[in-house]
Amino acid sequence: MEPSKVLSLAKRRGFFWPSFEIYGGVAGLYDYGPLGTLLKRNIISVWRKTFVQGEGFAEIEGSNISPEEVFMASGHLSEFTDYLTACENCGEVFRADHLIEFKIQDGIAPDGKYPILSGLLEKLASGRLEAMDLEKEGIKCPVCGGKLSTPYPFNLMFKTTIGAGKRGRTGYLKPETAQGMFTTFNLLYRYHREKLPFGVAQVGKGFRNEISPRQGFIRMREFNMAEIEIFFDPENKTWPGFDEIAGEKLMLVPNTGDDEEIIEMTVGDAVKNGVIANEALAYFVYLTQKFLLDIGIKREKLRFRQHLQDEMAHYASDCWDAELLISYGWTEVVGVADRGTYDLDAHIKASGADLRAFRKFPEPREAEVVRIKPIAAKLGPLFKKDAGRIKKALEEMEVPEGWKDGDSLKVDIDGNSLKVPADCFEVSQERVKLSGEKFVPHVIEPSFGIDRITYALLEQNLKEEEGYTRLTVPPTVAPIKVGVFPLMARDGLDERSREIHRVLVASGINSYHDAGGSIGKRYARMDEIGTPYCITVDYESLEGKGVTIRERDSAEQVRVPEERIAEVLKGLVEGTITLESLMEKN
């Protein structure tokens, strides 16, 4: 179904709609309506079963507002930017890359090449547009035709101030949830009783101050993410469940082949042939595929594309995007990246915190270590009440590179750097037995764009035939599991059907009671929102002959005794019972 129809149905039936419409709306902001909230929650619930409960991962929930230091360290402050250009005449602001893209499309020659503008294309690909003279390239203000400024970088994080006055501090809305797992690695490592590997998930919002959001639900200013950081000892990137799934097939587009050719390959072969960097990464690519298929994404509209070498972010050693085919083309919805030590390194450097893990040696190892031994009798008179803390700092520090006998040492006390003269300590080499060593863990990160997945699921599953619309999502994610109807709204059928509806709700099944309009209309209303089963209470039901259950996609019906309805429905939704098996019994 095309996007405009999906968006219109989504609004009419309450899946999602543009936020703040009564005030003219704000581009890139959407609300989930009643059905969308249920659908999204069901998707996240399958995700949680697959990744969090299934793999024994932990889940945390951090703040949306974050102080500047976090993004200074992560690189977002310098790198998370778009290039803007402002019209010197009318003052309108545009994304420079968008204007260049349009210009390139204008300039496409019949043979599909870009005859005049190949220089533009390279600049666009490099993402470095700051030195560009747009006028010289023939690009003018699309609104008034005025001269455009040189493109300038614009940070895409929403900025705010935490507190007020002198104590006010710059803060940003997090552009991803991931940093929350890196900055608390020390606490999470302790929670996991100092054992690797472990995974920590987070479901939450991401924020991105797009200049001119396009593509409806696909590119939003506020979006739902689900991310996992799995921390590894880099010496061991295997995964316990790998062997069980090594024979499963993946749909891959490796960066060595044709950009459009999907290669089917088993998980095992992908690792053996070096297509995917390691077992653990391949395992999570597979699990991502399983999750997407489980919620109802179409196998033929799903592929994993490996980042090109020059497209790969500087921190990733290998990265695979799950892409779904929708009207907007192949659209990235998940990224599965091996990020190495990049993030933890950055926060260790910026904060000084110890975000390392400990690896025990199989046997204790003898090693030469250089030790600093403070001389208390010298420190005391010199540093008085600080002497104790300086002693501790000296004992814990390592001898800096380039230090020579007779040099003083600098220690950090409450952010102040203090110089400790050479006669206050001794430096000696010792042979010691080490039981292990500290190291910075590697990180594998599967990162999911939940709104895009939700949209793609709707688009891929909305079937329109002769004006009749059916949403064919699997029962597990369907917002409403069953519609309950009286055949007629009289003769006690209405009361009986309401009673059944109440029983279903009480047993935890999301049921919708509908007594309005013809049965056909009520089926149609339920089919349109993906309700997999409908129960009708008819005159035979009043005689104790049970009710009919109708399946959405086959339109097959079967009678079920009233006392078994809840149990049968649960079984149907969870897939432990099929309608066929019920029909055979009858």
Next chain:
Amino acid sequence: MEPSKVLSLAKRRGFFWPSFEIYGGVAGLYDYGPLGTLLKRNIISVWRKTFVQGEGFAEIEGSNISPEEVFMASGHLSEFTDYLTACENCGEVFRADHLIEFKIQDGIAPDGKYPILSGLLEKLASGRLEAMDLEKEGIKCPVCGGKLSTPYPFNLMFKTTIGAGKRGRTGYLKPETAQGMFTTFNLLYRYHREKLPFGVAQVGKGFRNEISPRQGFIRMREFNMAEIEIFFDPENKTWPGFDEIAGEKLMLVPNTGDDEEIIEMTVGDAVKNGVIANEALAYFVYLTQKFLLDIGIKREKLRFRQHLQDEMAHYASDCWDAELLISYGWTEVVGVADRGTYDLDAHIKASGADLRAFRKFPEPREAEVVRIKPIAAKLGPLFKKDAGRIKKALEEMEVPEGWKDGDSLKVDIDGNSLKVPADCFEVSQERVKLSGEKFVPHVIEPSFGIDRITYALLEQNLKEEEGYTRLTVPPTVAPIKVGVFPLMARDGLDERSREIHRVLVASGINSYHDAGGSIGKRYARMDEIGTPYCITVDYESLEGKGVTIRERDSAEQVRVPEERIAEVLKGLVEGTITLESLMEKN
């Protein structure tokens, strides 16, 4: 347990911790750790069962970032403020009311009265501090003793900019979720097929830019809320389930009595005696109490305090706060308010949108209506291409108050006000039959502070006896439902216990496997985080004699056959099986 111990345990065991500690932290921001995320989710799950599924309400999820117009209409832009004062010497900023409070406490006379400062107290109570000369009251900068500025209002919403340049627009982080239900009333009314009453819930973040957040987890800058707006026909504030719960007792502190005296009264009597304004409000006060008791809040530490007449917000006709007794004193965690038409009126006025419902008359009514009949032959020549739209606008508008025969009329076209001369229309009175009328619904709002509830639940349920800590939360909300231990980590006990752990996880039970340290230590670890059951696999288990299940609070144990473990545990957690009944069977 006192707050410092709760906070320390919360951090050590992974319930919650201050955000961004490696960068020095940000006051008022906390992360939920692995156990806190589970605990909070379980609390919200009970809340959802009680309010959303139980009452058949819808749930939506709106944006955090909202445009200025929303809060101009809601009153937050003018009213959601604290008074600040800045030191003219050192530049530090303080909350004026805090400084005044401290001063008042200093000035308390032995008889408990405020001898000198009674004027201060009144100003503080009125909340209007802008004209106050702090120096004259003897209040100086607590940091440097300098002169303080006149208090000035400071808006507590976090401000940001949506977009950039000329298209940039002021936005705020929502201070509550409620506005999202009011601004989409038209869509929600349609979703509910234009029938009242209906309720819409939202679980999400609220943001409040506190100047100097105190009280740890109780006063946060970013917090979790769960809110419901129930829309009513004001002519009918009854509620379907009311009669069934009319005999249940409430713990009330009405605003007519002693401030500290809790009166036990049935829900029915509270309405009959006019203590609570109407049935629906009383019903949701009761449901709030039921929810809080269900998750493990102590009955003797729970009360509902009615807002005083002068404390009642200008929009509320009646309001009851659920207050919980914790170390900080009686602390508000829920507000249940009858807000009348205040919010919808405000957004109708500000946006011009029709946020009304329709009420059918029992019988069609004859009524005199004043109609405006456009004269097309006059409009055409005068307004040319706009004539059609002006005709439509005239037909839909009402005759303004004070309009006299011969006056022109103003119509609004695309935001431009056009004058339509008197000869372009006729005004006539007609008798018509009306099938019903439009009206602005009333709103009852239960609004929950989830973090405060989570904190109070921990504080009220953490029991420390001789250095042994037990968290006595009900199994339904406990983060981990069962600990699975091998008696020894050898002889195949470890493998067997891991197998049982895996089976439990696969059947949806949150299980934790622990083979480290003595059994006593492992019990202690589980008791401290509220795990209600522990399973031990011993040598008898290897002989097919089942495993032991130990209950947290009684420390009683019972043997259960291995094939029944999942079923028994589910029953214990859901409360359909008791340990006693299992013991009797053995």
